[in-house]
Amino acid sequence: MVSEHRVNILKPGTVFRDWLLDVLGDRIHNKDCDVVVYKIKGASHNVCRYHFKGEGYSVVAKFYAEPTGWLRHYDAVESMEREFRTLKKIESIIDIPRPLAIKREFDCVLLTEYTHGKSLYSYMKAEKDLYSKLTAVAHLLRMLHDQTRSEYLKDLEFAHFHKVLDQLKLHPTRREMFNRLLGDWWYRRDWDSQQGCLIHNDENPVNYVFKHDKIYALDFESAWEHAHAVHDLGTVAAELKNHFEFIEKNRERSEQYIGHFIWNYSSDESEFHWITRALPFFIGLGLLRMARLDLGAEHRDYIFKEAEACLRAKQ
Structure with missing residues (x-):
């Protein structure tokens, strides 16, 4: 899960730091402040x-030209621009870290405000107030889906599922x-x-953050x-199923x-x-997406079986 550590301090005159100051304008009062860099x-x-020292303000920069995950071959510029357009489209619909700028020349960076809070994953681990937090996630997704209605393209859903299967490089018998x-x-x-809608499509529980009685969706x-709207619901359900059924060994709580x-x-x-x-289809998809990660043999067996x-x- 997500954590961070300090890696650098940017002083005045650093090109990237000065660009940040230009973007943020009056949000930063002391233009000569140090900028502390934390790698997430x-x-x-x-x-x-x-983090702008003494200002109580932070921003997050995602560098699309610097992949660290399993997916390495993609158009960094197009990906940067697409997420920025999406964030601008939905910032008036649900609470998200505000999109600030993009810059191709800085390794295709996407800049957003920083939202610090407690993640859904934290509530899943502790189980305290989890019911109310799941209600908040449900309402956020409902609002997102209702306000972004469009034509439903069923073939795209199935193409996406087959793409996930392609990425898993399954044995031919299992793939068939x-x-x-x-x-x-x-x-x-x-x-x-x-009808179709815009979906979040990344229901990792660290991507839902709670702060001051508000829920923010990230990434x-x-x-x-x-x-299909149930796509998001199924992948959230897959996260719950995996956590409580496999990790906590409690199928009943998962279903509840x-x-x-x-x-x-x-x-x-x-x-x-x-x-x-519709839910079993998308829970299955959500589980198989997890199998792309570096999981142990027992965990992968559980994923494929479920x-x-x-x-x-059969419904």
Whole structure:
């Protein structure tokens, strides 16, 4: 999970520091202050927090041209610009760290305000107030989805699922099994959506942060439009399932938290039942996405077994 450590101090005259000052303008009163640099671990790119000493203010810089995760081959400029456009689009819909600037010349940097708070992952570990925090996540996603309605493109959802399977480099027998299961889901009509929406598409529980009774969503690098709304719900549910079922060894608590989360997203009982018909597909996807990480053999076996069980589920 995400942590940070101090790596540098930028003095006046440093080119990147001076660019930060230009972007921030009147937010920084002492233009000669030192800027302390903290490297944030656990991100898919080089990500740093820049703290303006004596100002009580920080920003976060994500350097798209400096990948650190499993994905190394992509268009850094296009990715930087796409996330910036997404953040500008949704900043009036939900609470997010405010997007400030992008700069191709500084390793394709995306600059946002820094939001410090307690993550959903922290609440999952402690289980204190978790029900209320899941309610907040459900309401945030509901607002995001409702305010970004668009055409639903089912083929994009399935192309995304197949891309995840491609990345896993599965044994041909296992891949063919998943292909057949996806084919069965393609022809089912009881979970189809009449509308698409913009989805967060990165439900890592560290990406939901609580501060002063507000919830902030972080990291919209993977967001895309024309998606099925239950995509986000299923990947949140997959995180809950993995944490409580595999790590905590308690399937009952996993089901209770997932049920609470889905109920608080749903507008009525009819929608709740429709969501539960689509949910296994997207829980399966969420689990398989985790398998791209460096997991132990037992954990990977659990992921594949449960993902298969979800995709075989009959409603």
